[in-house]
Every structure is written in C-alpha cells, then in structure tokens.
Amino acid sequence: MTLTDIAPSVFETVESEVRSYCRAWPVVFEQARGSRLYDEHGRPYLDFFAGAGSLNYGHNNPVLKRALLDYLAGDGVTHGLDMSTTAKRDFLETFRSVVLEPRALPYKVMFPGPTGTNAVEAALKLARKVTGRETVVSFTNAFHGMSLGSLAATGNAAKRAGAGVPLPHVTRMPYDHYLDGRMPDFLWFERLLADPGSGLDRPAAVIVETVQGEGGINVARAEWLRGLADLCRRHDMLLIVDDVQMGCGRTGDFFSFEEAGITPDIVALSKSISGYGLPMALCLFRPELDQWQPGEHNGTFRGNNPAFVTATATLDTYWRDDTLRDRTLARAARVEGALGDLLGEDGRSAVSFRGRGLVWGLEFADGKQAAAVCRRAFELGLLLETSGPYDEVVKLLPPLTATDDELDEGLGILARSVRHAADGLAA
Ligand code: PMP
Numbered sequence: 001m002t003l004t005d006i007a008p009s010v011f012e013t014v015e016s017e018v019r020s021y022c023r024a025w026p027v028v029f030e031q032a033r034g035s036r037l038y039d040e041h042g043r044p045y046l047d048f049f050a051g052a053g054s055l056n057y058g059h060n061n062p063v064l065k066r067a068l069l070d071y072l073a074g075d076g077v078t079h080g081l082d083m084s085t086t087a088k089r090d091f092l093e094t095f096r097s098v099v100l101e102p103r104a105l106p107y108k109v110m111f112p113g114p115t116g117t118n119a120v121e122a123a124l125k126l127a128r129k130v131t132g133r134e135t136v137v138s139f140t141n142a143f144h145g146m147s148l149g150s151l152a153a154t155g156n157a158a159k160r161a162g163a164g165v166p167l168p169h170v171t172r173m174p175y176d177h178y179l180d181g182r183m184p185d186f187l188w189f190e191r192l193l194a195d196p197g198s199g200l201d202r203p204a205a206v207i208v209e210t211v212q213g214e215g216g217i218n219v220a221r222a223e224w225l226r227g228l229a230d231l232c233r234r235h236d237m238l239l240i241v242d243d244v245q246m247g248c249g250r251t252g253d254f255f256s257f258e259e260a261g262i263t264p265d266i267v268a269l270s271k272s273i274s275g276y277g278l279p280m281a282l283c284l285f286r287p288e289l290d291q292w293q294p295g296e297h298n299g300t301f302r303g304n305n306p307a308f309v310t311a312t313a314t315l316d317t318y319w320r321d322d323t324l325r326d327r328t329l330a331r332a333a334r335v336e337g338a339l340g341d342l343l344g345e346d347g348r349s350a351v352s353f354r355g356r357g358l359v360w361g362l363e364f365a366d367g368k369q370a371a372a373v374c375r376r377a378f379e380l381g382l383l384l385e386t387s388g389p390y391d392e393v394v395k396l397l398p399p400l401t402a403t404d405d406e407l408d409e410g411l412g413i414l415a416r417s418v419r420h421a422a423d424g425l426a427a
Pocket of ligand 1: 052115116117118120143144145146209213214242243244245246270271
C-alpha cells in the first residue's frame with residue numbers, strides 16, 4: 001500500500017486541487033501537543049515545521065491554552081471588528097512594555113487583516129502613500145505573500161504565475177550572497193539610484209527578510225543588513241522588514257533584525273505573534289508614518305480577541321526576560337554542530353547548510369533529493385518541508401519550546417533520512 005492509497009477521499013473529491021501541505025503528509029491529523037502532532041490512529045509525528053513558523057511555542061501550549069479557555073469561559077468578546085476591548089488593551093499595553101520600550105522602538109501598532117500577507121499589503125500601501133512613489137524594491141528569492149501586492153514582491157515564478165495579471169511596481173535586487181561575493185554589496189543598486197538614465201524610478205521602499213524562509217533559508221549577514229539600512233537612509237527610501245516568519249524569536253531575539261542593530265521604518269509581523277497558532281498580524285511603523293485616515297485600510301477580521309489574549313500570555317510568559325532567547329541561541333550551536341557532522345559524513349547528497357537561531361536549511365543538489373529526505377523523515381515520524389527555488393533545501397523549523405531530547409530526536413531522524421535517501425538515489 002502506498003501513502004496515496006490511504007489518503008482520505010473526501011479531501012480529494014471535495015477540497016480544491018490547490019491544497020498543498022496535506023499532499024506531503026497524507027494522513028489525517030487529530031490532536032497536537034507541544035512538539036508533536038497525532039494522526040487519527042494515534043501515531044505521533046515530531047513537528048519540525050511548526051505551522052510554517054506560526055507555532056514557535058509549540059502546539060496547544062498549556063499556559064496559553066489556559067489563558068484562552070479562561071477568556072472564552074468568561075464570554076470575552078470573540079469578534080469585535082476593531083472595537084476597543086479589554087483583550088486588545090491588555091495586548092497593546094503588554095506589547096509596549098515587553099517588546100517596544102525595552103528596545104527603544106517607537107512604533108505605532110496597526111492591526112491589518114490577520115495573516116502575513118495582510119501585514120505586508122498594509123506595509124507596502126503605507127510606504128507608497130507616505131512617499132507618493134510607486135516603485136518598491138524587493139530581493140531575489142523573496143517571499144512576501146500570495147495577494148497581488150505582496151506577490152508582486154515575491155520571487156518564485158510558479159507562485160507569481162498564479163496572479164493572472166501583471167505584477168508591476170516592484171524592482172528586484174540581488175539578495176546577500178546571490179552573486180557569491182563577486183560584486184561589492186549594493187554596487188548595482190547604488191549605480192541605478194545614482195543614474196537618472198537607469199530606468200529605476202526612486203523607490204518608495206525596500207522590503208527585505210533578514211533570513212529568506214521560503215526562498216531557501218538564505219541568511220543575510222548583519223553587515224549586509226546594516227549596509228541596506230544605510231542605503232535606504234541615504235536615498236530616502238523606507239526600509240520594511242518582513243518579519244512574518246523570522247520574527248517572534250525564531251532567530252533568537254524577538255525581532256530578527258535586532259542582531260544587526262538596525263531599526264526598520266516599517267515591520268510586518270504575523271505567524272507566531274498570537275503564540276497559539278491563531279490568526280493575527282501587526283504592521284508596525286514609525287509614528288511620523290502614521291498618515292492613515294480613519295478606516296482608510298479596513299477589514300472585518302482585524303480584532304481577533306482570542307489571539308490578543310494568547311499573544312499577551314505569550315509575551316508575559318516568554319519575553320519578560322532573555323531565557324528563551326538565550327536558549328534559542330545556544331540551540332543554534334547544537335543544530336549547527338549536528339548538521340556539520342551530517343554534511344561531513346554524507347557529502348554524497350547534502351551540499352551545504354545554513355541558518356540562524358532555530359531556522360536551518362540543508363541544501364541538496366536538486367529538489368528530488370530534498371523531497372526524498374522529507375518523504376523518509378515522514379515515514380519515520382518527522383514532519384519536514386522543503387524551500388528554495390527548486391525545493392532543494394530541507395528546512396528545519398522546530399518549535400522554540402522543543403526539549404533537548406526532541407531536538408536530538410529530530411536531528412537523528414534527519415540524519416537517518418539523509419543516509420536513506422542517498423542510498424536510495426545511488427542504487
Ligand atoms: N512573509 C513571509 C516572510 C512569509 O514567510 C510568509 C508566509 N510563509 C508571508 C509573508 C505570508 O504570510 P501568510 O501566509 O500568513 O499570508
């Protein structure tokens with residue numbers, strides 16, 4: 001029996017062909033706790049995908065669940081458009097005192113719709129509105145979302161093809177390492193900006209991920225990010241950091257740009273901000289940029305109060321001190337060591353690896369090999385996804401709350417899967 005034979009037919013007959021992750025993991029999941037999902041037959045799977053980065057604190061984290069259950073039991077407002085609620089007040093006060101003030105970040109907080117692409121759309125719209133300019137610069141292999149504005153800033157050809165209309169007003173520049181250091185950083189960018197004949201209209205903004213999650217776990221150097229921030233300042237372009245996937249502690253610090261010591265003008269945040277996997281997104285910006293008219297960027301689901309409750313509990317539990325941050329950074333060294341051993345041992349298939357904090361990518365020569373590793377890992381009870389332009393990078397995104405044993409277990413299964421895939425492909 002193959003895995004496809006056991007795929008439940010209602011998903012195939014009723015659900016659209018657009019479904020994706022369920023194709024890689026053709027079982028029906030029923031429960032989830034901590035770092036594990038359980039299928040309907042009770043088989044556990046160690047989750048090293050963590051809801052694509054929306055479960056940094058694990059599944060059904062008991063502390064957050066308690067806060068949510070208490071709120072629901074007390075008939076707290078579940079839906080409230082963007083009305084003022086006690087849940088929203090608690091969140092804003094906690095976000096200010098736990099996240100913004102200690103980092104001396106002066107940001108205003110906007111609630112766009114509840115997904116990452118909503119936060120990016122709001123960021124792009126605001127940048128264009130404030131500057132009165134149309135062009136935005138994004139980077140090779142960037143991923144910013146699937147709605148038209150954010151898709152225009154996304155690199156992947158297959159994803160862009162789904163738009164069905166032109167995706168204008170975005171110009172691409174090489175991300176860090178894209179040219180393998182053969183050109184000084186930003187030489188091309190600077191040249192185009194300086195030359196009135198270049199054809200590059202002055203951009204409203206530059207949008208960047210500090211680590212490209214979907215693009216193949218490409219890690220920008222802190223020095224490169226500082227260079228970019230400086231370039232933006234000198235040429236009067238707004239700097240937008242899309243921290244949808246790499247924010248909320250994934251790289252160690254709460255914001256992934258802290259390590260570089262830069263302060264973006266606008267930040268898009270989503271995925272793990274609610275802490276519990278509930279939809280929630282924020283667009284943060286310098287107060288001078290808060291030039292919105294009331295209701296100018298609107299939406300029904302901007303006040304997901306249960307998400308505010310779990311977000312507040314998350315900040316209270318994990319971000320009042322540096323414990324989680326320090327643990328994530330210590331674990332980075334552990335994962336780096338394990339991947340180094342694996343690469344040394346198995347040069348036949350894995351090509352290289354890179355990462356920061358608890359996001360790592362193991363690159364293979366092609367997508368076939370990476371897919372074979374993920375397939376074998378799934379058979380052994382580990383959920384892993386691929387990323388990169390050819391899906392050639394196996395991506396590790398364990399919950400930040402995974403125990404040391406779970407981390408070692410996942411890395412062990414990864415090693416077995418790499419060996420197995422290499423043997424299979426060589427045979
Ligand atoms: N930006 C980045 C960096 C992302 O990784 C993602 C999601 N993978 C998005 C934006 C879009 O988020 P969503 O899927 O919630 O719309």
